[in-house]
Amino acid sequence: MDKQQMTYKDAGVDIDAGNRLVKMIRPLVKSTARPEVLTDIGGFGGLFSFHADKYKKPVLVSSTDGVGTKLKLAFDLDKHDSVGIDLVAMCVNDIIVQGAEPLFFLDYLATGKLAPEKAAAIIGGIAEGCRQAGCALIGGETAEMPGFYGDGEYDLAGFTVGAVDNDRIIDGSTVTVGDTLIGIASSGLHSNGYSLARKVLFERMGLNLDAHLDGLDQPLGLELLTPTRIYVRTILNLIRDFSIKAMAHITGGGLLENIPRVLPHQCVARIRRGSWQRPAIFDILAQGGNITDNEMHRTFNNGLGMVLVVDEEQTDEVLLRLKGLNETAWVIGDIARGHNSEPVVELLD
Known part of the structure; x- marks a missing residue:
């Protein structure tokens, strides 16, 4: 029997690399701090002094999510500074609706072998997402x-906690026939x-990450790695x-599955095809995969990351405010009375 003394590092876990990473990311974490944060990273738990007196x-x-197979592109491009924005966006966009x-936000980064510089780039993206959302990164786990995990691979997950006054929760209960649907790009x-x-x-089209395609302003790989927009x-x-009556974050399930989640019974969200400008990447996908229009609307956001339901009388003012906030938005449809009890989406020509 080999009597050579073994260490955790011999098994593939480098504690010293983990300690180096903590030192590298400390200023990134501090850049997201809010006055309510009571601790620095490195403790067993993040402390956040919740100022309940701000609310009646x-x-x-709360919401939790990951980044999914978009990470494969980060591996292939060896570009890791933006997927953290995606991670934060998927969580904070869910609770803002x-x-x-x-x-505050916490993350979980798992990898086969820790590379401190790569991990710092990933967490740097998470910190940037937190700054965009105005929340504090108060802890996490590496x-x-x-x-x-395969060589060079990792996975990301995270969760956020937010607060709203009970009287100001937006739950779609006031949505009514005649309301306007506004889509934000x-x-x-x-x-x-x-x-x-x-x-x-x-696989089907045989393209590579460096491909330059008509309609795209950057190589295909970078186009696909464009971080998720944070709407907070x-x-x-x-x-x-x-008075925003309802909001839907357009994630997995697209327009067809996400909008009904925020509508009352017996409502139909009538969406007019062509009422917004769809980015070229979606046309490339639809044509390259011979994907039906219905499947496109069930799988992708098709150029709309957030959909709002507003009173018809407020439509113009909301659109004007969105323009002032540097958002691109369109009236994409309205609410009608449905024939079935469950809310649905109808796509109109």
Whole structure:
């Protein structure tokens, strides 16, 4: 029997690399701090002093998510500084639709072998996402799991906690016939549909990451890695002055599956095809994969990252405010009375 003394590092886990990473990311974490944060990273738990006196009846709202197979593109391009933005966006965009301000965020990064510089780039993206959302990165976990992930691969997950006053929760209960649907532009695919996108673009069409395609302002790989747009500051501005009746974050399931989640029974969201400008990447996917229009609307956001339901009388003012906030938005349809009890989406020509 070999009696040579073994260490954790011999098994593939480098504690010293983990300690170096903590030192590297400390200033990144501090850049996201809010006054309520009571601890620095490195403790067993992040402390956040929740100022409940800001609310009449505070309600905590939470969401968790990951980035999915979009990470495969980060591996292939060896570009890791933006997927953290996607991670934050997928969580904070989910809670802002209920009117909740994101307060703090925690992440989980798991990899086979920890490369501190790469991990710091990933967490730098998470910190940037938190700054865009106005929430604090108060902790996280970096797990080194040799033999579990392929060489150079990792996975990301995270969650956020926010707060909203009970009387200001946006739940779609006031949506009524005649209300307007406003779509806010996405920055591209965001973080959904990448399994299909990769199959179409790289397997069926035989493209590579460096491909330059008509309609795209950058190589295909960078186009696909464009980070998810974070709508928090825009929505907080809107709900301060307008009565937004419902909001849908357009993620997996696209327009057809996400909008009904925020509508009352017996409502139909009538969406007019062609009422917004669809980015070229979606046309490339539809044509390259011979994907039906219905499947496109069920899988991808098709250029709309957020959909709002507003009173018809407020439509023009909301659009004007969105323009002032540097958002591109369109009236994409309206609410009608449905024949079935469950809310649905109808696509109209």
